[in-house]
Amino acid sequence: MIPEIGHFALIVALFLALCLGVLPIIGATRDNAVLSSAARPLAYGQFVLLAIAFLCLTYAFVVDDFSVLYVAHHSNSQLPVIYKISAVWGGHEGSLLLWAFLLGGWILAVAAYSRHLPGEMVARVLGVMGLVSVGFLLFMLLTSNPFDRLLPAAIDGRDLNPLLQDPGLVIHPPMLYMGYVGFSVAFAFAIAALLGGRMDATWARWSRPWTTVAWVFMTAGIAIGSWWAYYELGWGGWWFWDPVENASFMPWLIGTALIHSLAVTEKRGAFKSWTVLLAIAAFSLSLLGTFLVRSGILTSVHSFAADPKRGIFILSFLVIVIGASLLLFAWRAPKIGLGGKFDLLSREALLLSNNVLLSVATASVFIGTLYPLFMDALGYGKLSVGPPYFEAVFVPLIVPMVLMMGLGPLARWKKFVLPELARRVRWAFASAVVIALLLPLTMGEWSAMVALGLLLAFWIITTMILSLYERLGGHGNFMQRARGQSLSYYGMQLAHLGVAVFIIGVTLVSGYEAERDVRMDVGDVLREGGYEFRFNGVTDVEGPNYVAAKGRVTVSKDGKQVAELFPEKRQYYTSGMPMTEAAINTGLLGDLYISIPNSNGAWAIRVYIKPFVDWIWAGTLLMSLGGVLAVSDRRYRMRRRTKSNTLAAEGK
Amino acid sequence: MARFILPFVIFMIVAAFLFVGLGLNPRELPSPLIDKPAPEFTLPQLYAPDKQLSLQDMKGKVWLLNVWASWCTACEQEHPLFMDLSRRNIVPIYGMDYKDKPEDGKAWLRRHGNPYTLIVSDAEGRVGIDYGVYGVPETFLIDKQGIIRYKHIGVVKKSDLDEKILPMVKELQAK
Numbered sequence: 001m002i003p004e005i006g007h008f009a010l011i012v013a014l015f016l017a018l019c020l021g022v023l024p025i026i027g028a029t030r031d032n033a034v035l036s037s038a039a040r041p042l043a044y045g046q047f048v049l050l051a052i053a054f055l056c057l058t059y060a061f062v063v064d065d066f067s068v069l070y071v072a073h074h075s076n077s078q079l080p081v082i083y084k085i086s087a088v089w090g091g092h093e094g095s096l097l098l099w100a101f102l103l104g105g106w107i108l109a110v111a112a113y114s115r116h117l118p119g120e121m122v123a124r125v126l127g128v129m130g131l132v133s134v135g136f137l138l139f140m141l142l143t144s145n146p147f148d149r150l151l152p153a154a155i156d157g158r159d160l161n162p163l164l165q166d167p168g169l170v171i172h173p174p175m176l177y178m179g180y181v182g183f184s185v186a187f188a189f190a191i192a193a194l195l196g197g198r199m200d201a202t203w204a205r206w207s208r209p210w211t212t213v214a215w216v217f218m219t220a221g222i223a224i225g226s227w228w229a230y231y232e233l234g235w236g237g238w239w240f241w242d243p244v245e246n247a248s249f250m251p252w253l254i255g256t257a258l259i260h261s262l263a264v265t266e267k268r269g270a271f272k273s274w275t276v277l278l279a280i281a282a283f284s285l286s287l288l289g290t291f292l293v294r295s296g297i298l299t300s301v302h303s304f305a306a307d308p309k310r311g312i313f314i315l316s317f318l319v320i321v322i323g324a325s326l327l328l329f330a331w332r333a334p335k336i337g338l339g340g341k342f343d344l345l346s347r348e349a350l351l352l353s354n355n356v357l358l359s360v361a362t363a364s365v366f367i368g369t370l371y372p373l374f375m376d377a378l379g380y381g382k383l384s385v386g387p388p389y390f391e392a393v394f395v396p397l398i399v400p401m402v403l404m405m406g407l408g409p410l411a412r413w414k415k416f417v418l419p420e421l422a423r424r425v426r427w428a429f430a431s432a433v434v435i436a437l438l439l440p441l442t443m444g445e446w447s448a449m450v451a452l453g454l455l456l457a458f459w460i461i462t463t464m465i466l467s468l469y470e471r472l473g474g475h476g477n478f479m480q481r482a483r484g485q486s487l488s489y490y491g492m493q494l495a496h497l498g499v500a501v502f503i504i505g506v507t508l509v510s511g512y513e514a515e516r517d518v519r520m521d522v523g524d525v526l527r528e529g530g531y532e533f534r535f536n537g538v539t540d541v542e543g544p545n546y547v548a549a550k551g552r553v554t555v556s557k558d559g560k561q562v563a564e565l566f567p568e569k570r571q572y573y574t575s576g577m578p579m580t581e582a583a584i585n586t587g588l589l590g591d592l593y594i595s596i597p598n599s600n601g602a603w604a605i606r607v608y609i610k611p612f613v614d615w616i617w618a619g620t621l622l623m624s625l626g627g628v629l630a631v632s633d634r635r636y637r638m639r640r641r642t643k644s645n646t647l648a649a650e651g652k
Numbered sequence: 653m654a655r656f657i658l659p660f661v662i663f664m665i666v667a668a669f670l671f672v673g674l675g676l677n678p679r680e681l682p683s684p685l686i687d688k689p690a691p692e693f694t695l696p697q698l699y700a701p702d703k704q705l706s707l708q709d710m711k712g713k714v715w716l717l718n719v720w721a722s723w724c725t726a727c728e729q730e731h732p733l734f735m736d737l738s739r740r741n742i743v744p745i746y747g748m749d750y751k752d753k754p755e756d757g758k759a760w761l762r763r764h765g766n767p768y769t770l771i772v773s774d775a776e777g778r779v780g781i782d783y784g785v786y787g788v789p790e791t792f793l794i795d796k797q798g799i800i801r802y803k804h805i806g807v808v809k810k811s812d813l814d815e816k817i818l819p820m821v822k823e824l825q826a827k
Binding site: 280281311319333334370374376377388 | 659663664667671673725755759788
């Protein structure tokens with residue numbers, strides 16, 4: 001009964017989404033206030049129904065209702081309850097339901113927090129989001145209904161993929177989807193602005209906080225996924241340039257360009273049509289990511305069952321949504337005009353160049369990801385493009401990007417004088433160079449790549465210190481000055497600092513990591529990187545739904561024990577799948593990482609020493625926190641305000 | 653204002669590719685290298701970098717050259733097939749570790765098993781260029797005179813092996 005209620009709720013939600021996608025937009029075009037004002041109640045109703053559907057599926061999982069096909073495929077009576085709940089989004093159908101539910105949530109949030117916006121704008125924005133929702137609900141109901149019955153019911157379920165039985169995977173998909181779906185808000189604002197023909201800076205101001213929030217979720221979601229891969233897959237890697245990872249990385253890159261571009265459009269009224277295009281592109285890439293993941297069109301470690309019917313549906317949906325948006329853009333954008341003028345040497349120009357570099361980076365990831373598909377389509381067979389390509393194209397793009405990133409916050413709007421700027425940053429640059437040249441020596445071996453990476457990171461840090469010094473330094477009350485800066489300024493600096501921390505992590509771990517693969521007997525000792533690893537044998541332990549061989553490795557340095565690590569090799573009952581659980585000793589200066597890889601016979605132990613690897617995730621955390629600070633800025637908490645001349649006065 | 657329509661045009665081209673990609677069956681295309689002498693090479697061996705292997709050493713043998721890399725996810729798909737083939741002792745398989753760090757290649761083989769009679773390391777990908785490798789995996793069948801008789805781009809499937817490669821191997825070995 002409960003699954004039928006869920007199914008019915010989805011159907012009604014589809015109906016409400018259809019109304020939401022049609023009525024308010026007609027209302028806005030015809031100036032019909034009654035139709036326009038239907039948007040909010042429809043948005044609320046849709047959310048309630050999606051929440052019911054989502055709860056019904058969760059309930060089916062929690063009570064082990066194996067008469068539901070999806071539950072029988074992705075759960076098991078012995079699965080711990082927390083994983084029964086996260087198993088809701090452990091497969092294709094449930095992921096879509098999560099998508100739709102989160103989209104409903106974003107629509108609800110926009111409906112609730114848009115009272116200060118013109119009614120016609122709200123009607124259009126909610127309408128566009130309603131249309132997106134229609135697409136996903138139709139897709140779910142026609143090709144991937146999570147509530148399909150299995151009669152007679154299975155006695156027990158097939159169990160959730162053991163890889164997904166992990167705390168990281170409980171939160172990674174919801175965070176990432178919040179990001180994906182959140183870009184629909186910026187998209188809807190851009191389309192609404194194109195439809196309404198109101199292309200002043202106001203739409204940028206309205207969509208900016210929403211975009212930043214979506215970006216924060218996405219940053220955190222990708223970081224959690226990468227962290228999960230690091231400790232769960234047992235390879236010690238943190239990024240694999242896998243198509244599914246790339247599918248989330250592309251909207252993130254464009255989203256990053258978008259939040260910078262929105263800032264310029266809001267403050268300076270410049271590059272308006274470019275910002276609109278980025279808003280469309282960010283969400284289009286989110287949809288494309290869904291298509292790549294869900295259609296099984298590319299081979300990936302995240303393999304999902306391929307289903308051509310589903311592929312055709314999502315592709316048609318992509319063509320309709322993205323194609324229509326880009327046509328609308330082609331029709332309306334020429335009237336937007338270019339907006340505020342700026343000099344070749346100006347903060348605008350720096351931001352625009354960075355935007356272009358981010359877009360080129362996205363394009364190169366896009367080409368690398370889809371290249372095997374293009375080759376296949378042209379009849380050249382299946383192949384894979386790996387890290388050598390991505391690393392070769394990415395590093396040359398990062399270097400100029402980071403150099404401009406340091407200058408951006410220091411440069412003036414409209415026009416700056418190059419010699420003056422150069423004089424201001426000379427000490428920042430000199431100290432970054434000195435640190436970059438000397439620091440690698442303390443790590444043992446000097447290498448040019450490490451020095452380059454550190455130069456980039458410390459360039460960001462020294463220019464940040466310079467910017468803070470110029471704003472907060474000097475005579476008078478420091479606290480008053482510090483309080484005078486906007487939260488969004490601190491947010492930006494914090495996010496940029498996050499980039500620096502991230503670069504330090506990547507540089508040092510790839511420059512100085514060590515890996516050893518050895519066969520060990522009880523009592524054997526392995527020496528690596530100044531540490532001694534003693535293997536003390538293996539004991540059998542039993543988990544809730546698996547048995548495991550648990551190794552014990554004591555790590556000592558200079559005769560003193562620094563850690564005791566317990567890597568596990570698990571065998572899950574239902575799926576029979578062997579799993580490697582790495583044991584990691586995390587530290588500020590690096591990780592000691594031990595896993596027992598797949599092997600037969602004697603115990604093979606893999607030891608990694610990963611200097612500064614956690615800085616990678618610390619950096620992404622700082623980026624996210626920067627985003628949170630930026631949206632906490634008081635101007636977003638004010639309901640109404642006059643034209644943003646105070647913003648200009650803040651000197652941002 | 654033609655430039656504003658450009659995003660739409662690019663997107664439609666991509667969509668067309670995606671559409672074709674959905675219903676795809678990998679087909680073989682004749683390679684310009686087929687029935688031509690295999691390009692000369694001299695490369696260090698993966699497990700003995702001070703020793704080298706060159707094309708000359710292979711004269712008089714029918715052999716498979718499999719180009720792979722540790723970073724290649726597609727290679728993992730065909731790997732069990734080669735493991736099986738090597739146990740059957742029909743044809744020697746020589747590996748070329750392409751654009752890869754030797755440590756990574758060795759670690760990958762420890763993880764997945766080593767079906768190769770011998771492996772050469774083409775860390776820079778120079779020899780790969782001569783062989784027209786633009787992605788991995790690729791597999792070449794080379795005869796006793798050192799002439800490339802067959803080239804397979806992408807993952808070798810069981811049907812490719814049974815219906816194409818092995819019959820050709822038998823025929824060439826009989827010559």
